[in-house]
Amino acid sequence: MDNSREIDHLEKIVLETGAIYKAASFLRDRILHRLVIVADQNTYDAAGKAVEESLQSQGLKTKLCILEPNAAGDVVADEQAVVQLLLEVDPGTTDGLIAVGAGTIHDIVRFASHKTGIPFVSIPTAPSVDGFTSAGAPLIIRGIKKTVAAVPPIAIFADVHVLMKAPQPLVAAGFGDMLGKYTSLFDWKVSRLTGGEPYSEQAAVITEQALKSCIQHAAEIGERTEEGIRILMTALIESGIAMLLFGQSHPASGAEHHLSHHWEMAYLRRGNRALLHGAKVGVACAEISSLYHAAVDEGKFPGRQPKALLEHGDQIREWLAEVPPASRIRELLVLAGGPSTLEELGVDEDLFTESLREAHLVRYNRHTLLRALNEA
Numbered sequence: 474m475d476n477s478r479e480i481d482h483l484e485k486i487v488l489e490t491g492a493i494y495k496a497a498s499f500l501r502d503r504i505l506h507r508l509v510i511v512a513d514q515n516t517y518d519a520a521g522k523a524v525e526e527s528l529q530s531q532g533l534k535t536k537l538c539i540l541e542p543n544a545a546g547d548v549v550a551d552e553q554a555v556v557q558l559l560l561e562v563d564p565g566t567t568d569g570l571i572a573v574g575a576g577t578i579h580d581i582v583r584f585a586s587h588k589t590g591i592p593f594v595s596i597p598t599a600p601s602v603d604g605f606t607s608a609g610a611p612l613i614i615r616g617i618k619k620t621v622a623a624v625p626p627i628a629i630f631a632d633v634h635v636l637m638k639a640p641q642p643l644v645a646a647g648f649g650d651m652l653g654k655y656t657s658l659f660d661w662k663v664s665r666l667t668g669g670e671p672y673s674e675q676a677a678v679i680t681e682q683a684l685k686s687c688i689q690h691a692a693e694i695g696e697r698t699e700e701g702i703r704i705l706m707t708a709l710i711e712s713g714i715a716m717l718l719f720g721q722s723h724p725a726s727g728a729e730h731h732l733s734h735h736w737e738m739a740y741l742r743r744g745n746r747a748l749l750h751g752a753k754v755g756v757a758c759a760e761i762s763s764l765y766h767a768a769v770d771e772g773k774f775p776g777r778q779p780k781a782l783l784e785h786g787d788q789i790r791e792w793l794a795e796v797p798p799a800s801r802i803r804e805l806l807v808l809a810g811g812p813s814t815l816e817e818l819g820v821d822e823d824l825f826t827e828s829l830r831e832a833h834l835v836r837y838n839r840h841t842l843l844r845a846l847n848e849a
Contacts, residue, residue, distance in 0.1 A: 482592065483606060483717065485628040488706055492632040493524050493596055496571070497531035499628055500594065505569035509561050511538045511582050513548045516574035519598045520635045524573055536561060540578065547747040550580040551613040558585045567591055572626070575643065576602035576750055583623040584610040595626035599639035600647040600706040601751055603725055605629055606713030611734070616741055618734045618835065625717055629710065636702050642749060645811025647705050648694050649755025651712065652805060653729040654684040655796050656761045660727030660841040662792050667781040668840025676719040683708035683715075688805065695809040728832065728843035732757035735832040739824055748819060755806045756818045763799035764829070765842055779845035789842070 487495055500508065508528060512521035517539060528535050538561040540548045548554065558581055562570075570593035572582035579595060579602075586593040587610075595605050604611075610623035658677060664670040687694065687708045693701030715724045722730075733753035740747060767773040769782065769790055782789060803813035812818040815825055833844035 482627050483625050483629070483714075486631075486710060487629065488631045488633065488703065488710070490632065490634045492630040493520055493635065494527050496524065496594055496596065496628070496630045497528050497533060499630075500528070500533060500569060501531060503627075505592065506532075507534045507563075507567055508569040508571055509536045509538055509558075509567055510571045510573060511540065511558055511578060512573040513540045513542070513578065516578060516598045519638065520596055520632065521573040524571060524596055528571075536567075540581065545744055545746050548577055549613055549741070549747065550577050550584075550611065552615075554581045555584060555612070558582065559589070562589055562591065564589075569594065571596060573598060575599045576604050579605055579607075579626075580610040580612060580623075583607065583625070584612060584621060587623040592627045593624075595629040595631075597629065597631045597706070598635055599643035600636050600702055600709055601639070601643040601650070601749065602647060603650050603709040603712035603716075605631075606710060606717050607722075608717055608720070609722060613738070613741060616738060618738050620722070631706055631710070633699060633703055633706075636706055637697055637699060641697065641810045642752065644694065644697055644702070644705065645806070645809045646749040646751030646755075647709055648687060648691065648751070648809035649753075649758070649806060649811055650751035651684055651687045651705070651708055652802060653727075653751075653754040653758045654680050654712065654725055655802070656729045656758050656765070657723075657725050657727035658684075659765070659792055659796050660839070660843075661723045663781065663789060663842050663845075664723070664840040666785055666788065667845065670723065670840060671719075671721070673719045673724075676715040676724045679715040679718070680712050680724040683711040691805050691808045723839075726836075727839070728761045728841040729754050729757040731832040731835045731839075731841070731843065732761065732828045734835045735828040736820055736824060739827075752811055752818060753820075755802070756812055756815060756820070759799040759802040759806070759813065760815070760825070761843065762796050762802055764846075765793055765796065766798060768842070768846055769793050774846065779842075779849040781840075781842075781845045
């Protein structure tokens with residue numbers, strides 16, 4: 474991976490064994506000496522303690538913020554977590570934040586970084602999401618999922634040794650998040666064609682290449698080999714960079730993500746334990762693929778033929794041919810060691826049916842084929 478990449482605030486990417494021990498010199502060079510390390514108990518044990526000791530050995534001052542779980546036992550990117558972190562920040566004194574964890578912790582830290590103007594450094598503990606470089610933070614505000622303005626990290630130190638120790642479900646979730654690009658890229662093309670939404674060929678190509686690299690090495694990823702983990706993490710970072718270049722999440726988020734967000738909000742309302750984001754996205758991708766192929770290729774919904782399909786049917790069919798059938802997507806999910814069906818994931822049929830009707834409302838400004846089918 475090119476470690477000299479400069480995008481927005483992102484100055485450095487290190488993906489190698491021992492990467493976490495290079496953070497201290499980077500921070501010292503940028504005169505960031507008073508730091509808040511943000512983790513949960515699991516990620517502190519996985520890498521946070523080693524990071525803390527490394528920074529302190531270099532003379533940097535650290536304060537630890539262990540984020541507390543909610544009543545269901547999950548650390549969630551909501552108002553309570555954000556406030557807990559902000560209470561640990563000393564205005565005028567704290568000059569750097571360190572996110573040690575996966576997607577949720579990074580979302581909390583990037584939002585706090587944006588609001589305080591204090592830069593943050595990313596220490597991923599699992600290759601589970603593509604949001605490490607994101608400039609937006611999906612937060613739960615009063616039970617509703619909203620993506621709000623935030624900032625990317627100034628550097629990422631992804632330690633392959635740490636990532637290889639991540640639990641298999643987290644690795645499979647990262648693979649599922651990448652598989653979701655099949656339908657997100659399709660929906661992005663449809664949105665451009667039918668809704669006039671902005672599009673970037675460069676961002677689309679970066680995302681597509683990252684997806685293909687994961688598909689080609691699905692077995693190694695499932696086995697958590699060093700090569701497989703390196704390839705998966707590289708793909709996740711590249712997908713995030715595509716969003717950063719474009720300035721929005723279109724390259725990596727379509728109807729499959731909208732289903733995932735709908736399920737997440739429903740689980741929060743019920744007080745259920747959270748499902749892994751990438752696991753939801755992977756299963757949702759299979760379900761969206763099934764729906765889209767049924768509607769476009771097989772014409773199973775004659776009373777729901779949207780105007781977009783009637784006007785641009787040939788072009789949409791050509792694009793959809795690049796989206797594998799649900800059976801192939803499920804095969805790949807199994808190969809990576811993750812859930813491949815709604816039943817295995819834990820989403821009941823009633824919630825799934827509801828989400829097919831309502832999930833497009835999560836991001837109503839996106840002209841996905843799911844939205845078009847529901848509005849037909």
